[in-house]
Amino acid sequence: MVKRRRRTVATIKDVAERAGVSTATVSYVLNGTGSVTAATRQRVLQVVAELEYQPNHAARSMRSRSRTLGLILPNGAAGLSTPTLAELVAGLTEAAANHGYYLLLAGDPVQSEHLVATSLARTGRVDGFVLLDLQVDDERSAHLTAAGVLHVGVGAPASGNACPGLSFDLTGGALIATRSLRTLGHRRIALINLPSELTDSDLLYQGFAKALTETGEEVAPSLIVEAGTSQDDGLAAMQELLAQPEGPTAVLAASDELAFGAMHALRDAGIEVGRDVALIGCGDVPLAAHTHPPLTTLRAPRRALGAALAHTLIALVEQQPLPSFTPLPLQLIVRKTTCPLPE
Amino acid sequence: MVKRRRRTVATIKDVAERAGVSTATVSYVLNGTGSVTAATRQRVLQVVAELEYQPNHAARSMRSRSRTLGLILPNGAAGLSTPTLAELVAGLTEAAANHGYYLLLAGDPVQSEHLVATSLARTGRVDGFVLLDLQVDDERSAHLTAAGVLHVGVGAPASGNACPGLSFDLTGGALIATRSLRTLGHRRIALINLPSELTDSDLLYQGFAKALTETGEEVAPSLIVEAGTSQDDGLAAMQELLAQPEGPTAVLAASDELAFGAMHALRDAGIEVGRDVALIGCGDVPLAAHTHPPLTTLRAPRRALGAALAHTLIALVEQQPLPSFTPLPLQLIVRKTTCPLPE
């Protein structure tokens, strides 16, 4: 009769026994703490390799951190479909892995985001959170801060928020984009901006405004439209601009998504983008290269932003000094939607 | 002198003390096990609410499962950018949440996928894994099975694999797509298929072949090309088809990505898609509606597949009978790339 062996993984106790030491010693070896002779260390490591021992995660997190970062997917997790978020997540995952961290995903359910986050943090499932689309006076951030939940936000740091906010250099990007439109001869340049709740919105505006005022021009309020974030919002915004007596000859859209909508509106109005009106988007999602005509846009290093977010959040969690961060530069990718001012 | 109170979350002990019972009783109340009077239950729940107590996850998982499912992102996590995967993940996350599970993301690092998965499982971080792009005789599955790691695969279940495989009804989809091309008068219909390593590849072929043989026709081997998965692969495959003496008048591509590549190849050859040659893709990614001309394609319920994967994997983990699964039906979305056979 064969003794049925329960299939289970090796524990630290198994390693200790086999190596003839106490579990403490094994722990010391594995964590590089305590003092252990080279010989003992060797023996322990040998056994660890033999048994393919890997410390149980739950047991570890009971005494320290869970080495897990949390992310809540907006729109019932549908938001992940947007290339912007997808690449950000890729960057996050990658950078986190380099520090031994993993990413826990949660769809946003019935409850509000900060409740889910707080719950995940209080149960010790995650050490900190990434907040997407940071807003001005973001109440999610306020709630999390009050609950003592560490977090970083995607978006410019804003006065009302206690958390670090990381973003692209949208001001610089808007500046070079607008300048390039001016260089092409355009004077009536419009801005289809993000909702003003988003902290990123003002960054864009600042760059846009600077490009105009640096040449002594005025910013025409009628040429600035605050839109939503969807393609339809971009369409509506463009229609609003076209309805004006003196419409724009060039448009800067705060996102590719908005720009796509604007393209639709222009086409519907019988205006040819890239000939009659110049258009610049922001983000450079894959689709941007494949529209007709291909969209001139500001390329955003989304992966790098994801990595920066991970580094910052992990530093926060491990109580190390936060890494310095300068907003990530955008690059103007000139395609076919920009053109000189027609006579 | 005020006693410094360490900021920390309430434990089961705090609840027990405050409610005047033992921790066991609190646990029984919370888990619905044991026997507790209504009065005691009330009191405990009251305290739980007061202290906003939530059981520590690490402590729980030490005794049971971690209630976490794992997913490894292919291509250094870049694969997430593809809408296919993104929506699958959304469906997974959502369905998992309904069972109290969360999704842990890992990018694939230096090590091979099964090693990462095994490590995550052995450390108790995750209970089971979702394997993307299931292959015939998938060695990842073999390794995981050998290591006792529970998993389900995305793709048709294949003879060589021990794990459940969930996929779309690609056979049915290919059947209706090919039939529709035949109805339009086409006779020389080509198939640009996925790599034959993928279990899904054969499913597609079966449907394609059936549509031809059911009307007594032969399947021309020269009109079947095995491609890779990228747009460039689709381009190359189409070029190969065009190089033949009697090229196809209609093409079924196994993915939208491949179809996009095929469109490029056709355009480069001066052939107008949707007039000279009919093309049907598979997947219906968002971009499909926005190409020129918009792509006729088979819509795949990716979210639903994600949900089904979650249900199956959780059943596996909780040792419940696996839910029955029938391959999810595809729907033909007719846009502008299909056309009757030109005279």
Place this chain on the structure above:
DNA sequence: ACCGGTCACTTAACCGATTAACTAGATTAT
């Protein structure tokens, strides 16, 4: 020769839950 200090460990407490085993009191069965 004696003391203090390292070194290289071991022992045992602890993290926060679950749960098997036990107990006292109430109820039912014989």
Place this chain on the structure above:
DNA sequence: ATAATCTAGTTAATCGGTTAAGTGACCGGT
């Protein structure tokens, strides 16, 4: 009346690590 059973709890072991505190051997200094 006594045993058997049930109810509503409690006690304590346990999961698998980490780490503070303890221990004996060894070394150098006076």
